[in-house]
Amino acid sequence: xxxxxxxxxxxxxxxxxxxxxxxxxxxxxxxxxxxxxxxxxxxxxxxxxxxxxxxxxxxxxxxxxxxxxxxxxxxxxxxxxxxxxxxxxxxxxxxxxxxxxxxxxxxxxxxxxxxxxxxxxxxxxxxxxxxxxxxxxxxxxxxxxxxxxxxxxxxxxxxxxxxxxxxxxxxxxxxxxxxxxxxxxxxxxxxxxxxxxxxxxxxxxxxxxxxxxxxxxxxxxxxxxxxxxxxxxxxxxxxxxxxxxxxxxxxxxxxxxxxxxxxxxxxxxxxxxxxx
Amino acid sequence: xxxxxxxxxxxxxxxxxxxxxxxxxxxxxxxxxxxxxxxxxxxxxxxxxxxxxxxxxxxxxxxxxxxxxxxxxxxxxxxxxxxxxxxxxxxxxxxxxxxxxxxxxxxxxxxxxxxxxxxxxxxxxxxxxxxxxxxxxxxxxxxxxxxxxxxxxxxxxxxxxxxxxxxxxxxxxxxxxxxxxxxxxxxxxxxxxxxxxxxxxxxxxxxxxxxxxxxxxxxxxxxxxxxxxxxxxxxxxxxxxxxxxxxxxxxxxxxxxxxxxxxxxxxxxxxxxxxxxxxxxxxxxxxxxxxxxxxxxxxxxxxxxxxxxxxxxxxxxxxxxxxxxxxxxxxxxxxxxxxxxxxxxxxxxxxxxxxxxxxxxxxxxxxxxxxxxxxxxxxxxxxxxxxxxxxxxxxxxxxxxxxxxxxxxxx
Ligand SMILES: Nc1ncnc2c1ncn2[C@@H]1O[C@H](COP(=O)(O)OP(=O)(O)OP(=O)(O)O)[C@@H](O)[C@H]1O
Ligand SMILES: [Mg+2]
Numbered sequence: 001x002x003x004x005x006x007x008x009x010x011x012x013x014x015x016x017x018x019x020x021x022x023x024x025x026x027x028x029x030x031x032x033x034x035x036x037x038x039x040x041x042x043x044x045x046x047x048x049x050x051x052x053x054x055x056x057x058x059x060x061x062x063x064x065x066x067x068x069x070x071x072x073x074x075x076x077x078x079x080x081x082x083x084x085x086x087x088x089x090x091x092x093x094x095x096x097x098x099x100x101x102x103x104x105x106x107x108x109x110x111x112x113x114x115x116x117x118x119x120x121x122x123x124x125x126x127x128x129x130x131x132x133x134x135x136x137x138x139x140x141x142x143x144x145x146x147x148x149x150x151x152x153x154x155x156x157x158x159x160x161x162x163x164x165x166x167x168x169x170x171x172x173x174x175x176x177x178x179x180x181x182x183x184x185x186x187x188x189x190x191x192x193x194x195x196x197x198x199x200x201x202x203x204x205x206x207x208x209x210x211x212x213x214x215x216x217x218x219x220x221x222x223x224x225x226x227x228x229x230x231x232x233x234x235x236x237x238x239x240x241x242x243x244x245x246x247x248x249x250x251x252x253x254x255x256x257x258x259x260x261x262x263x264x265x266x267x268x269x270x271x272x273x274x275x276x
Numbered sequence: 277x278x279x280x281x282x283x284x285x286x287x288x289x290x291x292x293x294x295x296x297x298x299x300x301x302x303x304x305x306x307x308x309x310x311x312x313x314x315x316x317x318x319x320x321x322x323x324x325x326x327x328x329x330x331x332x333x334x335x336x337x338x339x340x341x342x343x344x345x346x347x348x349x350x351x352x353x354x355x356x357x358x359x360x361x362x363x364x365x366x367x368x369x370x371x372x373x374x375x376x377x378x379x380x381x382x383x384x385x386x387x388x389x390x391x392x393x394x395x396x397x398x399x400x401x402x403x404x405x406x407x408x409x410x411x412x413x414x415x416x417x418x419x420x421x422x423x424x425x426x427x428x429x430x431x432x433x434x435x436x437x438x439x440x441x442x443x444x445x446x447x448x449x450x451x452x453x454x455x456x457x458x459x460x461x462x463x464x465x466x467x468x469x470x471x472x473x474x475x476x477x478x479x480x481x482x483x484x485x486x487x488x489x490x491x492x493x494x495x496x497x498x499x500x501x502x503x504x505x506x507x508x509x510x511x512x513x514x515x516x517x518x519x520x521x522x523x524x525x526x527x528x529x530x531x532x533x534x535x536x537x538x539x540x541x542x543x544x545x546x547x548x549x550x551x552x553x554x555x556x557x558x559x560x561x562x563x564x565x566x567x568x569x570x571x572x573x574x575x576x577x578x579x580x581x582x583x584x585x586x587x588x589x590x591x592x593x594x595x596x597x598x599x600x601x602x603x604x605x606x607x608x609x610x611x612x613x614x615x616x617x618x619x620x621x622x623x624x625x626x627x628x629x630x631x632x633x634x635x636x637x638x639x640x641x642x643x644x645x646x647x648x649x650x651x652x653x654x655x656x657x658x659x660x661x662x663x664x665x666x667x668x669x670x671x672x673x674x675x676x677x678x679x680x681x682x683x684x685x686x687x
Contacts, residue, residue: 090600
């Protein structure tokens with residue numbers, strides 16, 4: 001991974017994914033081109049079924065594209081072994097699933113500690129780290145609950161804690177706030193911002209436009225294609241908005257957050273279609 | 277990697293505990309298999325030890341000549357026949373005895389000729405009394421003790437006999453039977469001596485002397501048209517160190533006498549100590565079959581239950597892979613689980629085997645089962661092999677699952 005420090009973390013070229021065969025075949029990703037630099041905070045939006053989860057699965061090395069190239073830190077993932085994939089998932093990627101995917105046999109703290117297991121960290125240390133992570137998400141009293149004893153929102157927070165516990169450099173979050181009220185959502189977003197500020201890359205799918213304020217770049221998908229991208233059309237926006245957000249964020253009262261968070265909708269997210 | 281093994285063990289423990297009934301039933305096959313193995317080995321080991329101890333007690337200087345080429349103990353195909361046929365038409369003769377006596381280092385030689393037939397006194401009769409025709413040397417070679425009277429010797433009459441303590445009780449109702457008369461195959465014999473109770477039904481002569489009637493070789497021959505049918509020749513060397521040369525010398529002497537035809541075998545040490553009872557071998561063979569079958573069935577049970585476990589936990593496998601588990605991690609996780617079932621079954625089997633061995637030895641046998649680390653090692657080794665062998669396929673299958681396919685599985 002240390003081949004070229006300036007290379008984009010992720011580069012996709014003509015990525016395609018099809019499901020089904022024959023008449024039933026339909027294309028879910030239809031030529032996605034995307035370059036993500038290190039340290040970006042990307043929000044992906046788009047209608048249900050447009051392929052966001054599919055894209056995230058491919059980015060997280062859980063699924064394979066049928067066509068096109070995926071370069072991770074300048075290396076084609078196709079060329080890497082399954083073992084290397086596992087290693088990358090373990091060392092670099094934190095994945096928040098849309099449907100949480102906690103292991104039902106294991107309690108909350110064991111679930112959160114699970115990624116650390118595969119990094120070879122000692123058990124006591126694992127539980128310490130997991131406990132600390134849970135504390136961040138106000139789940140300390142739920143450590144020994146089983147997944148089925150949690151509310152939807154708690155489950156989601158556990159899933160996020162698990163994704164972040166091994167301090168991944170790439171966080172892939174599929175609707176991490178889908179089950180949360182706005183206050184809880186912001187707690188999560190603050191945490192992601194924190195991780196982002198430490199120089200890590202975050203790619204988040206969300207249906208909530210107000211949360212895109214936290215992002216440095218917003219991508220809208222439609223029918224398996226990238227419909228709009230705040231970066232490619234306005235390359236300077238990224239830097240500006242990030243800076244602005246970070247600056248204002250610290251000073252602003254929570255009440256104003258909602259106002260501010262509506263702003264990206266009005267932002268000049270110029271649609272590709274509009275230029276036609 | 278070591279840390280992960282600990283983690284896998286913990287994981288296997290939790291998972292097996294949560295399906296305790298299923299796990300126990302799966303273990304049962306291995307348990308029965310290992311119990312059978314332990315039972316056979318501990319009992320045969322115990323029997324061997326009895327004889328070894330006897331031989332050692334006698335100074336470790338005993339060798340035995342038996343008819344037939346291969347030592348009977350290793351001839352598994354002999355198990356089916358109820359009686360050892362080579363005993364019936366023995367190739368050993370009185371001439372062989374004389375030849376052995378000339379071998380340097382030989383202190384004493386005694387033949388054992390078993391005569392078939394009934395023993396009767398008054399209304400009491402017994403059909404399975406071993407009737408032994410031999411020479412006076414047997415008393416020293418086999419360490420027999422005469423309680424009353426005397427042993428047969430060169431000057432005693434042909435129609436005298438020495439009887440075991442139990443036979444005396446069976447025939448005359450008392451162990452004070454000197455001077456009493458009884459019949460062997462209709463011929464009259466007078467008791468001149470009663471042996472001290474030895475309680476050693478297992479010995480290298482394969483004769484329970486407590487139940488035996490001992491007559492002179494001359495009398496024995498008279499039951500067999502004057503020909504000595506010798507089933508075994510016992511040899512006593514002057515001391516333990518000369519035993520190997522005595523064995524060699526005996527082989528050479530007999531080889532010459534038999535025109536180099538190998539229709540005899542000279543046994544000493546461990547060969548001599550191994551149990552020779554046909555019944556024992558029949559039981560051992562049956563137990564071995566039980567062990568083999570139950571280990572295979574148990575192994576298939578493990579494989580079956582592991583495949584179910586893997587199917588049930590497909591989603592978990594997907595999650596674990598998504599969180600960074602490699603194929604190796606997943607293989608190890610499930611392999612350790614099947615290994616735990618195997619070892620658990622083996623442990624229970626080992627304990628059950630010894631419990632059974634003690635029950636059997638206390639109720640029908642006269643010796644205790646043998647404890648040795650070899651048996652423990654074999655029991656655990658077998659269960660480890662079964663656990664790994666039959667767990668490998670399910671574990672590899674689990675590890676090969678595609679993460680996204682696994683994650684899509686719903687239950
Ligand atoms: N295994 C599959 N087999 C067939 N079709 C699939 C499969 N997985 C996803 N699809 C289809 O791919 C399309 C995109 O699915 P995806 O989960 O990526 O949508 P999404 O953008 O994440 O939607 P949402 O916002 O509702 O989560 C959907 O039409 C879905 O039906
Ligand atoms: Mg989705």
